[in-house]
Structure formats: structure tokens, C-alpha cells
Amino acid sequence: MSSNAPDYDLDETVELTTSEQVRAISDPLRTTILGLLHERAATVSELATAVKRPKSTVAHHVSVLAKAGLLRVVRTRKVRAIDERYYGRSARMFYVGLGHQEGGGSLPPDFxxxxxxxxxxxxxxxxxxxxxxxxxxxxxxxxxxxxxxxxxxxxxxxxxxxxxxxxxxxxxxxxxxxxxxxxxxxxxxxxx
Structure with a gap:
């Protein structure tokens, strides 16, 4: 395995300031996906194999994370005329900012x-x-x-x-x- 984890550029930290971002990281499968992407960029298929879940389920969770700005496409490659997307984290560490809570946002009850x-x-x-x-x-x-x-x-x-x-x-x-x-x-x- 690579000694330079992960294999793509990312910010050191990102403050989560919206309820959408906090909800995105409060799901156990999504935090597992984020954890896997600490190692290297991966496709939805690779992530689905790793978490032993259907590709459609993982694609949904990847979409939620990407929409919240926690994941992004870090590279693509052509596979049989289709662009295969490799996803990576936007930062090594995410933290819930105090401004989120002061602005009326609250943490999910299971967070x-x-x-x-x-x-x-x-x-x-x-x-x-x-x-x-x-x-x-x-x-x-x-x-x-x-x-x-x-x-x-x-x-x-x-x-x-x-x-x-x-x-x-x-x-x-x-x-x-x-x-x-x-x-x-x-x-x-x-x-x-």
C-alpha cells in the first residue's frame, strides 16, 4: 500500500457549517465510505465491494456526500466508452463548527x-x-x-x-x- 495516504490532493481540514453537511456525516455507511477514502480514491463499484452493499445504495450515499461538499471526483478513466469516476475526500478532517450550532443548526440525535x-x-x-x-x-x-x-x-x-x-x-x-x-x-x- 502507498505510504502517501491518500493518493490525491485534499485540504487538511474543512469546517462543516450547514445542516446538510452534518447530516451527511451522521450516517454510519457514509462515515465508513469517508474512512475508506482516507486510503486512496475509489470508484462506486470498489466502495460497494468493500462495504458489501449494492452499488445503487453506495452510489446514493456517495451522491449525498458529494452534494454536501465532502467528496469530489479526483480523476476519471475510460472504461468501454464510459467515464469511470474516482471519488476522494475534500479534506483529511471534517469538524462541526460552533457557528453551525449558534446559527440554529443542531446535531442529529444519533450524532x-x-x-x-x-x-x-x-x-x-x-x-x-x-x-x-x-x-x-x-x-x-x-x-x-x-x-x-x-x-x-x-x-x-x-x-x-x-x-x-x-x-x-x-x-x-x-x-x-x-x-x-x-x-x-x-x-x-x-x-x-
């Missing part, structure tokens, strides 16, 4: 990457192959923002890894406020 990660990681957990951490810290919002920027850099690094090996590995990260988590009161120090 939760951790639910997907929990489903995908169940088999690895039962085999003792799940690597995981959970930590909690009472920190200022500015510190949370700084830390998240560093996490995004690691996510970008993961996205740029050469696609090779026998297994696909999932990588889930998140940071969230916990409103009801207990905290200690300020320390009452007695000088003495």
Missing part, C-alpha cells in the same frame, strides 16, 4: 462518535486488545481549549499515517464538561 467507538471497540475489549484511558480534571476553559488544540494535532498525525498493515485501528478522542462531578472545596489552610 455521537463515542457510541460508534463503543460499538466498534466491543470485540477488541473482549479480546483484551482495547487500549483506553479516561481522565478527569478541573481546569479553566482556556486550558481546555489549549489542550484540545494539542489533541487535534495528534488526530491530524493519525490521519496522515501511511495506510498499511492487516488491521484497521480505531482512534477515538473527546473532551466534555461533566456538570455534576464532585469537586473538593477550597483548601482551608491554617498557618502555624
Amino acid at each position: 455521537n462518535d463515542f457510541e460508534t467507538a463503543a460499538r466498534e471497540s466491543a470485540a477488541a475489549h473482549s479480546l483484551g486488545q482495547l487500549r483506553q484511558f479516561i481522565r478527569r480534571a478541573r481546569i479553566a476553559e482556556a486550558q481546555a481549549d489549549e489542550f484540545w488544540e494539542r489533541i487535534e494535532q495528534v488526530v491530524h498525525e493519525f490521519d496522515r499515517l501511511p495506510r498499511s498493515g492487516e488491521k484497521v485501528h480505531g482512534f477515538a478522542v473527546g473532551m466534555y464538561p461533566i456538570p455534576d462531578y464532585p469537586t473538593l472545596p477550597p483548601e482551608n489552610r491554617v498557618e502555624g
Whole structure:
């Protein structure tokens, strides 16, 4: 496999600003298609074979992603007088912009990457192959923002890894406020 993943040019990041874009990435089959295209450009037929779904179903989902600006045709080739289209992502990473939610848009009710990660990681957990951490810290919002920027850099690094090996590995990260988590009161120090 190529060490330069994927095999076409794409932007580093794209902010999703419309409800159409957010709905497009909230479907599990469409996120799988986007994941496959991290490796290389592919035709609808290749994608249908990979996901074991009818070509017409995959063509519909590719169309939704393309209409939302998340996929594009990156090259074509002639096959028996027909142009075969190879699709690629428009960016390595998509993220839902805060402006989307402030503008009245809302996330679909099933839009939760951790639910997907929990489903995908169940088999690895039962085999003792799940690597995981959970930590909690009472920190200022500015510190949370700084830390998240560093996490995004690691996510970008993961996205740029050469696609090779026998297994696909999932990588889930998140940071969230916990409103009801207990905290200690300020320390009452007695000088003495």
C-alpha cells in the first residue's frame, strides 16, 4: 500500500457549517465510505465491494456526500466508452463548527462518535486488545481549549499515517464538561 495516504490532493481540514453537511456525516455507511477514502480514491463499484452493499445504495450515499461538499471526483478513466469516476475526500478532517450550532443548526440525535467507538471497540475489549484511558480534571476553559488544540494535532498525525498493515485501528478522542462531578472545596489552610 502507498505510504502517501491518500493518493490525491485534499485540504487538511474543512469546517462543516450547514445542516446538510452534518447530516451527511451522521450516517454510519457514509462515515465508513469517508474512512475508506482516507486510503486512496475509489470508484462506486470498489466502495460497494468493500462495504458489501449494492452499488445503487453506495452510489446514493456517495451522491449525498458529494452534494454536501465532502467528496469530489479526483480523476476519471475510460472504461468501454464510459467515464469511470474516482471519488476522494475534500479534506483529511471534517469538524462541526460552533457557528453551525449558534446559527440554529443542531446535531442529529444519533450524532455521537463515542457510541460508534463503543460499538466498534466491543470485540477488541473482549479480546483484551482495547487500549483506553479516561481522565478527569478541573481546569479553566482556556486550558481546555489549549489542550484540545494539542489533541487535534495528534488526530491530524493519525490521519496522515501511511495506510498499511492487516488491521484497521480505531482512534477515538473527546473532551466534555461533566456538570455534576464532585469537586473538593477550597483548601482551608491554617498557618502555624
